[in-house]
Amino acid sequence: MPPAPVAREKVLEAFATILVTQGERAATLEAVAAQAGVSKGGLLYHFASKQALVDGLLGRLVDLAAADVIEMRSAPAGPVDHFLRTSAQSDTDFDRVYVAVTRLPQDTYPQARAALDEAHRGWQAAVLDAVGDPVLARAVVLMGDGLYLEASRTGDWDADSRSRRRTDAHVDELLALVDRISGATGAPADGRSEGATAG
Amino acid sequence: MPPAPVAREKVLEAFATILVTQGERAATLEAVAAQAGVSKGGLLYHFASKQALVDGLLGRLVDLAAADVIEMRSAPAGPVDHFLRTSAQSDTDFDRVYVAVTRLPQDTYPQARAALDEAHRGWQAAVLDAVGDPVLARAVVLMGDGLYLEASRTGDWDADSRSRRRTDAHVDELLALVDRISGATGAPADGRSEGATAG
DNA sequence: GTTACTGTACCGTCTGGACGGGTTACTACA
DNA sequence: TGTAGTAACCCGTCCAGACGGTACAGTAAC
Numbered sequence: 142m143p144p145a146p147v148a149r150e151k152v153l154e155a156f157a158t159i160l161v162t163q164g165e166r167a168a169t170l171e172a173v174a175a176q177a178g179v180s181k182g183g184l185l186y187h188f189a190s191k192q193a194l195v196d197g198l199l200g201r202l203v204d205l206a207a208a209d210v211i212e213m214r215s216a217p218a219g220p221v222d223h224f225l226r227t228s229a230q231s232d233t234d235f236d237r238v239y240v241a242v243t244r245l246p247q248d249t250y251p252q253a254r255a256a257l258d259e260a261h262r263g264w265q266a267a268v269l270d271a272v273g274d275p276v277l278a279r280a281v282v283l284m285g286d287g288l289y290l291e292a293s294r295t296g297d298w299d300a301d302s303r304s305r306r307r308t309d310a311h312v313d314e315l316l317a318l319v320d321r322i323s324g325a326t327g328a329p330a331d332g333r334s335e336g337a338t339a340g
Numbered sequence: 341m342p343p344a345p346v347a348r349e350k351v352l353e354a355f356a357t358i359l360v361t362q363g364e365r366a367a368t369l370e371a372v373a374a375q376a377g378v379s380k381g382g383l384l385y386h387f388a389s390k391q392a393l394v395d396g397l398l399g400r401l402v403d404l405a406a407a408d409v410i411e412m413r414s415a416p417a418g419p420v421d422h423f424l425r426t427s428a429q430s431d432t433d434f435d436r437v438y439v440a441v442t443r444l445p446q447d448t449y450p451q452a453r454a455a456l457d458e459a460h461r462g463w464q465a466a467v468l469d470a471v472g473d474p475v476l477a478r479a480v481v482l483m484g485d486g487l488y489l490e491a492s493r494t495g496d497w498d499a500d501s502r503s504r505r506r507t508d509a510h511v512d513e514l515l516a517l518v519d520r521i522s523g524a525t526g527a528p529a530d531g532r533s534e535g536a537t538a539g
Numbered sequence: 540g541t542t543a544c545t546g547t548a549c550c551g552t553c554t555g556g557a558c559g560g561g562t563t564a565c566t567a568c569a
Numbered sequence: 570t571g572t573a574g575t576a577a578c579c580c581g582t583c584c585a586g587a588c589g590g591t592a593c594a595g596t597a598a599c
Contacts, residue, residue, distance in 0.1 A: 164445025165364045183579040246363025247493060254493055276513040283486030290485045294446060294453055314475045322521055379545050
């Protein structure tokens with residue numbers, strides 16, 4: 142086997158990072174290559190065009206989203222806890238890629254919208270199974286999106302998460318709120334959403 | 341008085357529209373001028389540089405945000421109703437400008453983050469006054485952001501809002517949910533958030 | 540005469556993409 | 570063991586076009 146294509150992963154990661162921190166404008170092939178520590182020619186070897194680069198990022202998103210839903214459903218503290226807690230983070234691969242795709246123009250890349258919708262369907266279904274009520278499930282998913290947006294505003298995308306604890310406390314309160322509602326509205330189907338909310 | 345500077349408004353509106361529909365990349369001076377029906381020279385007459393154009397958009401955002409908070413606080417159905425309902429829309433000036441600024445790279449334009457934060461503070465305060473509970477207020481504002489993100493994904497930015505009714509129904513359910521919680525948690529301070537939620 | 544533009548022409552820089560190398564890892568055959 | 574071949578991986582450079590911005594001459598309303 143020839144040398145493992147290490148550049149491909151690095152390029153995708155760099156693309157997402159630049160999209161999030163500096164925006165679509167700054168995400169040029171050269172800038173991405175430089176961030177990845179790869180030459181421009183090396184980048185173009187793996188992704189023959191910018192469209193191919195975007196497609197690669199979208200593929201990565203659907204993979205990570207599928208993995209995230211599986212992780213959600215088997216999370217010890219329940220899907221809701223896992224979902225909201227990770228939504229508030231900004232230091233994992235998945236968060237970075239998700240927000241990166243959010244920054245892409247949805248009109249120019251219709252597949253970006255499709256990928257985001259697919260991720261949402263997975264979340265929605267998992268949360269619904271946990272809380273029972275469709276309206277509450279929708280509210281939870283919306284709050285998750287709000288947390289993503291908040292995290293993307295607040296920044297901290299490469300710093301070593303100094304403000305994590307503060308954000309986590311806020312999420313704890315939200316989880317407690319969801320627990321109260323879900324307890325009052327109807328019995329949860331299977332998700333143990335009251336496990337580790339640290340009241 | 342010489343002819344009113346009508347081009348200035350059109351340029352700002354065009355800038356926001358292109359940012360939302362086609363992204364930061366496509367928002368070149370020439371493209372903005374063309375979308376506004378103005379010559380490039382005419383655009384540069386009002387905004388001497390791209391930075392000035394961005395500043396103009398940010399100024400417009402803070403103005404519209406301030407007006408929106410006032411409108412919220414005097415809305416017949418209460419601040420929460422007004423907030424969530426307008427968050428789900430995508431056909432008003434304010435929504436377009438808000439999402440447009442969201443699309444700007446926050447690292448490159450720090451004032452964009454400041455403007456967005458200012459808007460959030462206004463919303464948060466108004467919602468808090470209405471629902472009483474800080475955690476619930478935070479949840480509502482997060483849901484509003486989620487609705488903005490959803491609207492920016494779903495599109496409908498220049499179509500004449502065919503799917504408005506469907507979206508509105510979903511918001512009705514969310515408002516009913518918020519009413520139930522706010523009733524159970526504590527008495528609202530002054531906002532009549534149970535007025536027109538169409539239960 | 541000032542304000543509010545239109546229109547064209549131009550400059551320096553950056554961008555996506557093409558292209559021609561070059562290195563590494565593995566296989567084929569003797 | 571040697572050695573030739575192949576293919577995946579990656580580098581560095583080049584170019585036409587687009588970009589932000591400048592300049593300037595002209596037009597029309599007030």
